[in-house]
Amino acid sequence: MSYETVEVLRDGGVATLWMNRPEVHNAFNAQLIADLSAACRALDADASVRVVVLAGRGKSFSAGADLNWMKAAGEAGEAENFADAMKLAGMLRTLAEMSKPTIARVHGAALGGGMGLASACDICIAGERALFATSEVKFGIIPSAISPYVIRAIGERQAYRYFQTAERIDARRAAELGLAHEAVASDALDAKVKEVVDALLLGGPKSQSAAKELIRAVANRPLSDAVVEDTARRIASLRVTPEAREGLDAFLSKRPAAWVDN
Template identity: 85%
Template sequence: MSYETLEILRDGGVATVWMNRPDVHNAFNAQLIADLTAACRALDADDTVRVVVLAGRGKSFSAGADLNWMKAAGEASEAENFADAMKLAGMLRTLAGMGKPTIARVHGAALGGGMGLASACDICVVGDKAVFATSEVKFGIIPSAISPYVIRAIGERHAYRYFQTAERIGAVRAGQIGLAHEVVATEEIDAKVAEIVDALLQGGPKAQAAAKDLIRAVANRPLGDAVVEDTARRIAALRATPEAREGLDAFLSKRLAAWVPRG
């Protein structure tokens, strides 16, 4: 896979997607959006990929929208703006909907759309100098496309504050409000990501995809008969799969399951 704005590195079952526009702090433009969409689809379809890590080259994870792209959008028609917004929304949905575990490796700035990317990933590991913001209101717009993922990460209450104030959110605060799972010294980010990757590689890949789908199905739904029945059907279907049989046999035999990397 070759992309104009991305560098993808493979290490066994781990694919690290490096946003590679360091001169503009990995700001979004149409090409980066298209490349991320295509890369997420390709990696999700690749059975040899177990975990996807999203990272940024240079000083920042992603500083949000490219200013030249934003300026062009301000001069475009509403129909053209809608088409552009749908591409951004589609990219975020593709990332968030991946069946593989995803980790955001965040250092430096993660502003606007960058905060959206971090929120759309399953797991977020943050360096202690990282800074987030939903800064859109400062430009007279709103964090619309990223909102489902940011609200999922930080909740409605915090969203009411930060969507309106556009305050900078430091790494420690990001951990406090649920945006970051881990906050570590910047030089320790890769070690922490590797630790989480190792934990992920112990799990069955089909079970992990099913676990993600389970969360989407159950979250924010009232606990009624439909939810209870749905959860029962999901586990019943999985118990009979080859992966589940292999996992149970490996546990009882005190050996590594077939999907766990050796060495």
């Protein structure tokens, strides 16, 4: 896979998707949005990829939208702006709905759309120098495309504050808010990401995908007969799969499951 603004590096079943516009702190433009969308689709379709790590080259994870690109968009008509916004929204959804585990490796700035990327990943690990913000109101706009993922990460109550104040959120505060799963020393960031990756590689690929679907099906829904029945059907259908049979047999036999890279 070859792209203009992103680089994909493989290490066995782990693919690291590097945003590669360091000269502008990996700010979004039309090309980066297109490349991220295409790379996520390709990695999701590749059965040999078990885990995807999203990272940024240079000093920042992603500083959000490229302001020159945003200025040009602002000078276009509403129809053109809607088309651009839909491409950004589509890219974030593609990332969020990948069937395999995703980890945001965040160092430096993760502002605006960068905070959206971190929120759209399943797991976020932040270095101590990471800085997050929904900074859009400072430019007279709103964090619209990223809002489903940021609100999912920090909750509605906190969103009321940070969507309006655009305050910077350091790594420690990000962990308190639930935006980052962990905040670690900068020199420990890669080790912590690897620790989480190693844990993920022990799980069954199909069960991890099913776990993501389960969360989307159950989250924010009231407990009802339909929800209870749906959860029962999901576990019943998985129990009879070859992956589940292999996992249970491996555990009882005290051996690694077939999907574990020995």
